[in-house]
Amino acid sequence: MTPLRVTVWNENRHEKTNAAVQKVYPEGMHSVIAKSLAEQGFTVGTATLDEPEHGLTADVLAQTDVLTWWGHVAHGDVKDEVVERVHQRVLEGMGLVVLHSGHFSKIFKKLMGTTCDLKWREAGEKERIWVVEPGHPIAEGLDEYFEIEHEEMYGERFDIPAPDTLVLLSWFKGGEVFRSGCCYHRGKGKVFYFRPGHETYPTYYQAEVQRVIANGVRWAAPSGIESVTFGHRPQPLEPLG
Amino acid sequence: MTPLRVTVWNENRHEKTNAAVQKVYPEGMHSVIAKSLAEQGFTVGTATLDEPEHGLTADVLAQTDVLTWWGHVAHGDVKDEVVERVHQRVLEGMGLVVLHSGHFSKIFKKLMGTTCDLKWREAGEKERIWVVEPGHPIAEGLDEYFEIEHEEMYGERFDIPAPDTLVLLSWFKGGEVFRSGCCYHRGKGKVFYFRPGHETYPTYYQAEVQRVIANGVRWAAPSGIESVTFGHRPQPLEPLG
Amino acid sequence: MTPLRVTVWNENRHEKTNAAVQKVYPEGMHSVIAKSLAEQGFTVGTATLDEPEHGLTADVLAQTDVLTWWGHVAHGDVKDEVVERVHQRVLEGMGLVVLHSGHFSKIFKKLMGTTCDLKWREAGEKERIWVVEPGHPIAEGLDEYFEIEHEEMYGERFDIPAPDTLVLLSWFKGGEVFRSGCCYHRGKGKVFYFRPGHETYPTYYQAEVQRVIANGVRWAAPSGIESVTFGHRPQPLEPLG
Amino acid sequence: MTPLRVTVWNENRHEKTNAAVQKVYPEGMHSVIAKSLAEQGFTVGTATLDEPEHGLTADVLAQTDVLTWWGHVAHGDVKDEVVERVHQRVLEGMGLVVLHSGHFSKIFKKLMGTTCDLKWREAGEKERIWVVEPGHPIAEGLDEYFEIEHEEMYGERFDIPAPDTLVLLSWFKGGEVFRSGCCYHRGKGKVFYFRPGHETYPTYYQAEVQRVIANGVRWAAPSGIESVTFGHRPQPLEPLG
Secondary structure, three states: OOOOOOEEEEEEOOOHHHHHHHHHHOOOOOHHHHHHHHHHEEEEEEEEEEHHHHOOOOOHHHHOOEEEEOOOHEEEEEHHHHHHHHHHHHOOOOOEEEHHHHHHHHHHHHHHHHOOEEEEEEEEEEEEEEEOOOOOOOOOOOOEEEEEEEEEEEEEEOOOOOOOOEEEEEEEEEOOEEEEEEEEEEOOOOEEEEEEOOOOOOOHHHHHHHHHHHHHHHHOOOOOOOOOOOOOOOOOOOOOO | OOOOOOEEEOOHHHHHHOHHHHHHHOOOHHHHHHHHHHHOOOOEEEEEOOOHHHOOOHHHHHOEEEEEEEEOOOHHOOOHHHHHHHHHHHHOOOEEEEEEHHOHHHHHHHOOOOOOOOOOEEEEEEEEEEEEOOOOHHHHOOOEEEEEEEEEEOOOOOOOOOOOOOEEEEOOOOEEEEEEEEEEEEEEEEEEEEEEOOOOOHHHHHHHHHHHHHHHHHHOOOOHHHHHHHOEEEOOOOOOO | OOOOEEEEEOOOOHHHHHHHHHHHHHOOOOHHHHHHHHHHHOEHHHHHHHHHHHHHHHHHHHHHOOOEEEEOHHHHHHHHHHHHHHHHHHHOEEEEEEEEEHHHHHHHHHOOOOOOEEEEEEEEEEEEEEEEEOOOHOOOOOOOEEEEEEEEEEEEOOOOOOOOEEEEEEEEOOOEEEEEEEEEEEEEEEEEEOOOOOOOOOHHOOOHHHHHHHHHHHHHHOOOOOOOOOEEEOOOOHHHH | OOEEEEEEEOOOOOOOOHHHHHHHHHHHHHHHHHHHHHHHEEEEEEEEEEEEHOOOOOOHHOOEEEEEOOOOOHHOOHHHHHHHHHHHHHHHEEEEEEHHHHHHOOHHHHOOOOOOOOOEEEEEEEEEEEEEOOOOOOHHHOOEEEEEEEEEEEEOOOOOOEEEEEEEEEEEEEEEEEEEEEOOOOOOOEEOOOEEOOOOHHHOOOOHHHHHHHHHHHOOOOOOOOOOOOOEEOOOOOOOO
């Protein structure tokens, strides 16, 4: 089987300006995510905000089976035409794995139709992620829960449409809960939102987190019918009599 | 109990230019829908595209519990700022009942995040609408199915997110099927899509259709918690220890 | 409008044998739940395990719009024929509100098709219940969350089918999360599972808990089409020719 | 990758007594289904009602990744202890693909919690099966619809819980519609119901039908976490303070 082709997209701004982030991710968060995916058998490329067309040319997207997305401080800098292009590709079947603060990206909000807002706190508190749909392929290889020692808190109400399948739920030390692993069909594409990954913590080095992202990529891979057609059907399939 | 306040929105363009439509709906489709809702106990107003702000001022929306929406040839003429205003109100809790060709309205596409495209044929063929969730309040007072003698065909693939609840399914004489009664939560609001209602047929005079719209309005009425808050929560609810 | 007729069912065994429970619920948990529902405008009856036919005769069930169910130590004593009768009535449209340890009742397991098992701990710890679907009628009148100072912990994996609508999520001090307010359509009936209510705590005296139960009763009330028919349809609705 | 191990279960009674069925399926429906699955790369065994323990010993089930089920006239002859065994295995993660009249099997009804009843007509009419979730792996390789020239009609209301994912919808010449491809998570297992396959028609020889069954098997294959645990957790994961 040909390996899935993944493009890891990263805003990559914190890494340029924030020493704390540089220390954790000296080559950018995308490098760590990409390396982990490559080790798990995918064909991986990266793209970042400050590249021409944010690295997401029509050609790159055409050769991408699944796109992962991390953004935070510069959602507004992502050009609408690139968002349209990604949106179109998702509806055509490309998978999309949205990470952490990507909840507020233009592309995720556009696909969800809601504000995608939430409650948050940056206190380096413990997060415990529980599997609530244990037979789902995104839970493959996990235990019943795993912990991230220090993370940013995201709390409900998370203003998203109810996921088609809810796979993971987070518990936070400070008292909140969060729907942390959410699966959606949108058009012919599949979207997986996965919560963890604040830029100042080494979250993307953690084995369980890497495993969930890889599982999410596999789940979101293109599948189904070749293409969908729409529009005028003047000729009935059956006589109208 | 105070009656629900419904605003019936209509593009109202076909009625001005097309003699066939004028004959069926001499005072506009909105009049027929509004009259039916008033008779079923709602407090009803109407609004149309060519009114200032399309009749959907902030004030009108603030006093609307549920908005119904019919549009077709002039989706593009609906101003983006009005779409934003309606979107905001839905997320705050206002109900929205989208009718027929409203599937292609800016507001419905924005709430769904997909193209909302479909297959269609205008051949006046028979539609039979089956109840698939018989205990749902939107099915109240219906039989197991009802028929519309002459309607436009809409066929799958209907490019929408899978509904939270699928209540009605259509069979068409010419060979297609369609998810015709679809319920969604979006933000604090509820959205109901109901398929029938081509402008050249007297569909909105039919008792079952009027019943479904009224049931949809009741289902979509504001409910739940007072308001939702988002954003920074520097103070944990529990000690981080 | 005629008030909804609710039958509050209680195992009522702990109350007879356990002094701690007697102290909290001297007249049985059912009395407290029934009183609260009566005050909120319902017509309420009660039924308990040790009554003939567990108080759930065909006649009682025929006059019940919504049944609430609390059981714990004596699930096995509930006669299968009564379970069948309740099951049949739910499929015909009677609402069912299953409380706390009722997760392991024969009727809930039969309706779910799974083990309905979970993790639990009796340590009187704090539970914080978050609203995740803020526009749902079962959340009416709540704040974004409410707390129960001392409760038994129930933790995921809760072995249920994914709810049609997930309304409430619990956070527990000891580190677990739980899907605490779960809505299901089953047949023409509606089922609401609500987590709190361990027998040694005064949970059913708490205003928010009483409110959720009342909201659940209203949501689960019979609605939809008169009746559903099944079986042989030798005559096609359309000519096969 | 090790091929998935599929056990094709068939009631195999019509084939012994009905000349019309014998003509279509001289070696039993299970042979045709098994042959098709073997050709599509699975390791396939068969089991039938009249074998000891219906061919479904604990050992056979332990070595089965996905079980397919066809039954019709002899649902009542399936021993409850075998049903329990299969149920247990599904909840542990074994996939189950339920075919056609298997909707009334003990195992499917037990997993669904409802009557699983429907409307039916044996008139050899045309069925057209539409893909409504085009990006789902069960739709892989299909066109937007396919037709079965002669089939038994199954019509709504199909008394099942709303599927987690609805993939296929049927249109019938005689005027009915049906949810024909339904996906469920139950416990750690996955269940796929697929409608076609009346015993007197050569449905299981048709390429599209074979493809859907194979896709269903792949989708239902065991995945997710190793095992789920339940019960007493006296020790909190976090200090109760």
